[in-house]
Amino acid sequence: MATALCTFVVHVEDRPGVLDRVASLFRRRAFNIDSLNVGRTHEPGVSRMTIVAAADRDTALRITANLRKLVNVLDVQEITDKPSVTRTLALLKIDVAPERRAEAMQLAEVFRARVVDVSPSALMLEITGTQDKIDGLVSVLRPFGITEMVQTGVVAMTRGADGTALRDANPTPGGDVPAA
Amino acid sequence: MPHQRPPHRDRRGETLTGAEIIWESLAQEGVDIVFGYPGGAIMPAYDALVGAPVRHVLVRHEQGAAHMADGYARASGRVGVAVATSGPGATNLVTGIATAMLDSIPIVCITGQVTSTLIGTDAFQETDITGVTLPITKHNYLVTRVEDIAPTIKEAFYVARSGRPGPVVVDITKDAQQAKTVFAWDDAPVKMRGYRPDHSPGPASIDEAVRLIDGAQRPMVLAGHGIVAAGAEDELRQIVEKADLPVALTLLGLGGFPASHPQSLGMMGMHGEAWVNTAIQEADLLVALGMRFDDRVTGHLDNYARGAKKIHVELDPAEINKVVKVDVPLVGDVREILRALIPRVSQRQRTAWRAHIDELKGHSAVRDIQTLPDEGRLHAAHVIHDLWRLTGGNALVVTDVGQHQMWEAQYYRHDHPRKLVTSGGLGTMGFALPAAIGARFAMPDEEVWVVVGDGGFQMTACELSTIAQEGVKIHVAIINNGFLGMVRQWQEFFYGGRYVATPMKSPDFVKLAEAHGLEGLRVRQRSEIEGAVAHARAAVGTVVIDFRVEQEDSVYPMVAAGSPLGEMIRRPAQGRKHNPIYETGEDEE
Numbered sequence: 120m121a122t123a124l125c126t127f128v129v130h131v132e133d134r135p136g137v138l139d140r141v142a143s144l145f146r147r148r149a150f151n152i153d154s155l156n157v158g159r160t161h162e163p164g165v166s167r168m169t170i171v172a173a174a175d176r177d178t179a180l181r182i183t184a185n186l187r188k189l190v191n192v193l194d195v196q197e198i199t200d201k202p203s204v205t206r207t208l209a210l211l212k213i214d215v216a217p218e219r220r221a222e223a224m225q226l227a228e229v230f231r232a233r234v235v236d237v238s239p240s241a242l243m244l245e246i247t248g249t250q251d252k253i254d255g256l257v258s259v260l261r262p263f264g265i266t267e268m269v270q271t272g273v274v275a276m277t278r279g280a281d282g283t284a285l286r287d288a289n290p291t292p293g294g295d296v297p298a299a
Numbered sequence: 300m301p302h303q304r305p306p307h308r309d310r311r312g313e314t315l316t317g318a319e320i321i322w323e324s325l326a327q328e329g330v331d332i333v334f335g336y337p338g339g340a341i342m343p344a345y346d347a348l349v350g351a352p353v354r355h356v357l358v359r360h361e362q363g364a365a366h367m368a369d370g371y372a373r374a375s376g377r378v379g380v381a382v383a384t385s386g387p388g389a390t391n392l393v394t395g396i397a398t399a400m401l402d403s404i405p406i407v408c409i410t411g412q413v414t415s416t417l418i419g420t421d422a423f424q425e426t427d428i429t430g431v432t433l434p435i436t437k438h439n440y441l442v443t444r445v446e447d448i449a450p451t452i453k454e455a456f457y458v459a460r461s462g463r464p465g466p467v468v469v470d471i472t473k474d475a476q477q478a479k480t481v482f483a484w485d486d487a488p489v490k491m492r493g494y495r496p497d498h499s500p501g502p503a504s505i506d507e508a509v510r511l512i513d514g515a516q517r518p519m520v521l522a523g524h525g526i527v528a529a530g531a532e533d534e535l536r537q538i539v540e541k542a543d544l545p546v547a548l549t550l551l552g553l554g555g556f557p558a559s560h561p562q563s564l565g566m567m568g569m570h571g572e573a574w575v576n577t578a579i580q581e582a583d584l585l586v587a588l589g590m591r592f593d594d595r596v597t598g599h600l601d602n603y604a605r606g607a608k609k610i611h612v613e614l615d616p617a618e619i620n621k622v623v624k625v626d627v628p629l630v631g632d633v634r635e636i637l638r639a640l641i642p643r644v645s646q647r648q649r650t651a652w653r654a655h656i657d658e659l660k661g662h663s664a665v666r667d668i669q670t671l672p673d674e675g676r677l678h679a680a681h682v683i684h685d686l687w688r689l690t691g692g693n694a695l696v697v698t699d700v701g702q703h704q705m706w707e708a709q710y711y712r713h714d715h716p717r718k719l720v721t722s723g724g725l726g727t728m729g730f731a732l733p734a735a736i737g738a739r740f741a742m743p744d745e746e747v748w749v750v751v752g753d754g755g756f757q758m759t760a761c762e763l764s765t766i767a768q769e770g771v772k773i774h775v776a777i778i779n780n781g782f783l784g785m786v787r788q789w790q791e792f793f794y795g796g797r798y799v800a801t802p803m804k805s806p807d808f809v810k811l812a813e814a815h816g817l818e819g820l821r822v823r824q825r826s827e828i829e830g831a832v833a834h835a836r837a838a839v840g841t842v843v844i845d846f847r848v849e850q851e852d853s854v855y856p857m858v859a860a861g862s863p864l865g866e867m868i869r870r871p872a873q874g875r876k877h878n879p880i881y882e883t884g885e886d887e888e
């Protein structure tokens with residue numbers, strides 16, 4: 120069965136140790152986390168994680184089933200095949216002399232990256248987008264000399280009214296279990 | 300030994316210390332006995348035991364406390380409780396917690412923790428026990444505020460026993476035990492936003508399962524621990540009798556279907572009966588009920604029951620397609636699902652298939668033991684077989700891990716559930732003696748037999764002292780072969796017969812029993828078994844019997860780890876002389 124990057128939206132109770140429980144589950148069951156992001160939501164006490172993991176279809180279903188078993192997990196939705204918006208934010212610092220600054224900024228413009236800090240020999244850029252887009256920017260800026268880079272994990276939300284909002288009950292599986 | 304539960308005065312509404320609230324909360328949960336060991340961080344709770352509505356059994360090692368809670372739970376179906384202090388007390392529970400986790404046993408472990416302001420400072424006896432036990436508990440809690448003690452204990456019991464049961468740790472700081480609050484206990488059912496253990500299968504899957512069962516020529520039911528956990532023994536019997544399905548059992552499923560039932564084939568897997576494993580390999584449909592296709596029952600997966608469609612009835616959706624791909628998953632309570640299936644499946648007679656299995660079986664239901672020579676020597680299989688015969692098959696047997704455990708599973712035929720307590724998933728040596736103490740307290744009217752190897756016995760033999768102090772009566776049968784037998788067997792079969800670190804010198808177990816104020820007996824010959832067993836049963840207190848069995852005997856048949864299920868190592872043929880097993884009559888062909 121083919122392995123692909125799968126995306127999970129996981130609502131959790133905002134309690135100490137929840138991240139630990141989720142991370143421990145992935146480690147213990149030998150599931151591979153590619154990216155994990157966690158942050159607050161508009162609802163007090165509820166955090167939302169976006170987890171990207173490399174998995175085949177069966178494994179993806181078992182990831183969902185195992186996450187649902189965690190007591191502090193409120194809801195798990197896999198959105199791998201759903202039309203959705205996925206974003207990563209990155210900050211990059213490049214070592215650029217004043218005479219090449221315009222050139223760098225022009226390239227950044229193509230990627231819709233913003234300049235967020237300028238100093239005599241350095242430029243800090245902020246870019247939001249898919250991983251592909253960020254990788255593209257990195258490759259064109261590399262010749263300038265990237266001195267620092269940081270990026271968040273992926274955050275994702277499905278498009279349209281059929282969303283990824285927290286459903287108030289973890290749906291009981293019925294047919295919703297790992298299929299052969 | 301049955302103890303009177305102290306009269307319980309409901310103290311709701313009174314202002315109590317956290318320590319008192321712990322015991323009051325346990326009493327509200329119906330707990331009347333806990334197994335534990337004191338220490339600094341749990342001293343407030345121990346002090347509050349004076350006048351508490353709960354009996355405390357002092358163990359000799361906290362691992363014993365966890366196994367006792369576990370044995371209590373397995374024997375009774377109720378939640379068992381262990382108590383320990385912080386740091387080393389809590390870490391000593393770990394093996395017992397992991398044992399309960401792998402076999403889905405509901406226990407609650409209450410641990411003391413250092414004062415909340417000291418957490419994270421490497422304070423004396425501070426261990427992050429919620430961190431340590433995170434992957435081996437169903438859930439765990441750190442409680443730092445007195446108001447949270449009662450609701451957390453209530454939630455812990457609910458989580459431990461609902462859905463797929465499992466161990467839960469409640470770690471309570473010393474200051475929370477010392478602080479005071481009004482004791483409130485909410486009788487309403489627990490509601491948790493993220494935890495809903497109930498599932499039910501869609502109707503389409505039920506239809507499909509019925510179609511497969513009706514259409515099968517060579518079906519087999521594989522029944523596991525889930526049958527016992529769900530109390531689905533009657534339903535299992537109804538469906539297999541109606542549809543004429545032969546039943547194979549996992550180790551933890553033994554007793555879930557009567558061994559004496561004509562449709563019972565016995566245990567499957569690594570040391571399962573040869574005909575059972577062969578029948579599984581030949582089947583065209585496997586109906587797996589409350590079992591999880593452990594590698595000890597499947598053998599090599601690529602070759603496992605390749606011609607069979609598979610229906611998997613399982614409570615935990617995360618078990619579906621974990622190791623074996625199934626055609627029809629039915630997620631939910633096995634009893635509910637069987638109830639839905641029973642009226643739908645057709646009444647059938649599968650004469651040809653049953654006759655074929657009977658042929659595989661041969662003429663006797665006791666195969667391996669038939670070839671044991673009778674030279675007056677003692678074989679473990681004889682001991683177990685005689686024990687079964689002499690106790691009428693009605694004892695509650697608690698085994699340890701190793702060869703004796705497999706012989707017990709093969710030769711002690713269990714007709715009733717919760718009469719075999721054994722560590723399956725984790726295979727924890729040292730389990731038997733403490734688990735038996737827990738089982739004994741849970742079922743004071745049962746005859747409890749410990750069947751244990753000389754190795755495993757020494758891991759927790761200190762609990763003999765607990766037996767003596769509590770005055771409980773348990774029969775201990777040490778199957779003493781002078782080796783770590785199961786490992787020795789593997790060395791013989793797979794490691795060129797190099798017996799590295801398996802010959803084992805033991806103390807004089809008779810004297811050891813006597814040193815604890817208990818009685819000890821030694822048995823060297825088969826002819827002595829009956830007298831020793833009768834003596835132990837008639838004795839007032841615990842009797843430890845040291846059965847000196849054949850040293851280099853092996854458990855047959857055996858599917859080597861990673862081999863296909865149908866490939867079994869059989870006992871080498873030995874001239875069939877007079878065979879003592881036939882003396883009993885039961886096994887005569």
Ligand SMILES: Cc1ncc(C[n+]2csc(CCOP(=O)(O)OP(=O)(O)O)c2C)c(N)n1
Binds near residue numbers: 702753785786
């Ligand atoms: C705590 C623990 N350590 C090691 C093992 C590995 N192990 C499995 S069976 C066995 C030998 C058991 O020997 P004994 O208790 O004498 O029983 P026998 O096999 O001889 O019946 C060992 C060492 C284990 N299961 N548990």
